[in-house]
Amino acid sequence: xxxxxxxxxxxxxxxxxxxxxxxxxxxxxxxxxxxxxxxxxxxxxxxxxxxxxxxxxxxxxxxxxxxxxxxxxxxxxxxxxxxxxxxxxxxxxxxxxxxxxxxxxxxxxxxxxxxxxxxxxxxxxxxxxxxxxxxxxxxxxxxxxxxxxxxxxxxxxxxxxxxxxxxxxxxxxxxxxxxxxxxxxxxxxxxxxxxxxxxx
Numbered sequence: 165x166x167x168x169x170x171x172x173x174x175x176x177x178x179x180x181x182x183x184x185x186x187x188x189x190x191x192x193x194x195x196x197x198x199x200x201x202x203x204x205x206x207x208x209x210x211x212x213x214x215x216x217x218x219x220x221x222x223x224x225x226x227x228x229x230x231x232x233x234x235x236x237x238x239x240x241x242x243x244x245x246x247x248x249x250x251x252x253x254x255x256x257x258x259x260x261x262x263x264x265x266x267x268x269x270x271x272x273x274x275x276x277x278x279x280x281x282x283x284x285x286x287x288x289x290x291x292x293x294x295x296x297x298x299x300x301x302x303x304x305x306x307x308x309x310x311x312x313x314x315x316x317x318x319x320x321x322x323x324x325x326x327x328x329x330x331x332x333x334x335x336x337x338x339x340x341x342x343x344x345x346x347x348x349x350x351x352x353x354x355x356x357x358x359x360x361x362x363x364x
Contacts (some may be wrong), residue, residue: 194243194260196236203264204228208325209309212256216242221258224307227325229268232258285315289341290336297334299342299359301326310359312352316341323352331362 194200202210216239226232226247235244235255238362242257301310309327316338324346326332332344332354341353352357 185322193265194234194263196234198234198265199266200228200232200234200263202226202228202232202258202262203263203268205268210258210262212245212247212307213242213256214256216240216244216257220257225309226258227327231267232263232306239281280327285317287316288336290329292336296363297337298362299332299334300332300362301328301332301342301354302358302360303328304358306309309312310354312346312350312354314352315355316343320353323350324348326354332359341346 167183167350173327175187204210205228209227210230211222212224212226213220213222215221216237230247232245232247232353235246237244238260239257241260243263244255244257245258246255269336303310307328309325311322312324313322326346332346334342334344335351336343337356340356342356342359343351343353345351
């Protein structure tokens with residue numbers, strides 16, 4: 165009789181443990197496979213890390229508004245997610261405090277260059293590129309980005325952030341800057357020293 169009771173108790177413990185493990189997958193109403201969105205209006209980007217802690221290596225920075233897919237593992241505030249089309253990194257860990265179930269409002273790119281940024285700039289030295297010339301962004305640190313600006317000056321307004329590995333089509337070339345077009349159709353200038361020529 166005691167053996168039967170012990171067996172039943174052991175079975176109940178296994179069931180309870182299994183239920184607890186399954187319940188732990190639901191974190192703050194998030195389930196594996198749910199689509200979430202990076203919500204970092206003040207930070208701009210969210211770090212995708214190698215492991216679930218704040219000191220883990222940063223694999224890439226995910227732009228505000230990017231959709232991610234929730235995984236089935238978490239560690240405190242960190243959740244494992246899948247990301248598409250961000251520097252070819254597919255999985256990593258992010259801080260759940262910067263995730264939202266709804267897409268955040270992303271500020272549109274500016275539609276005109278501020279007048280003060282174009283003073284004393286000489287555009288006559290730029291030569292149009294005949295044919296197809298493609299470059300890729302090479303930020304100073306892995307997973308970083310390069311600013312795409314309205315004018316070839318570090319004082320120029322930033323149109324967009326070009327992340328490591330993102331390709332751009334060259335329109336014109338100067339001594340220190342390229343005039344380029346990105347995949348979203350924005351045209352601006354990027355410093356040549358932070359790019360690499362793919363083909364011409």
